[in-house]
Amino acid sequence: MASRHNPTKNTRDHTHSVRIITEKLDPWHELTVYQNEHLTKGQFGATATFVGTMRDFNEGDGVTGMTLEHYPGMTEAQLQTIIDEAHEQWTLDDVLVVHRVGPLLPGDPIVLVACWSAHRAAAFDACRHLMEALKSRAPFWKNETLTDQSNRWVEKNTDGYSPDNNSV
Secondary structure (H helix, E strand, O other): OOOEEOOEEOOOOOEEEEEEEOOOOOHHHHHHHHHHHHOOOOOOOEEEEEEEEOOOEEOOEEEEEEEEEEOOOHHHHHHHHHHHHHHHHOOOOEEEEEEEOEEEOOOOEEEEEEEEEOOHHHHHHHHHHHHHHHHHHOOEEEEEEEOOOOEEEOOOOOOOOOHHHHOO
16 A cells, blocks of 8 residues: 555645555654655744654563554544644644554554644644544554464553553
8 A cells, every 4th residue: 555645734824744654664754854845944943753663562461563454534534633623722833644554563663743833832732632632533453463472452542641651
């Protein structure tokens, strides 16, 4: 499956992009290319990024691999809705979300969320909000392969704001 690139403009005339990819994700390359192609130097004062990678553990078990599935079309639409909501809450110059699907191994980058703004507070806060909303609302499904070679579907994502997850 080829990459989908859906740049759009919201009502404030901010360009943003959602991409779902099957090939390996190089988040720093994606960030550099997008910034060079879609933003003007001097236009923004802050860039906040989040890169999520696959862990080799979950729910107390060792994990050797994972297949990440999505609902084409619906996933991109839901991510776009989440981005639009962030634009309503914060003053952002641009947003980029790139999410990988398909087979993954521990250490593989899975997701890149980047927010550009004039000031760091909006960029940081929006980036965190986008990632938390993506984890709880976007239609992605994870099937993990455990160290004993059994498979299981992940029933829920961890709450990034939970104090229990801040110590790990």
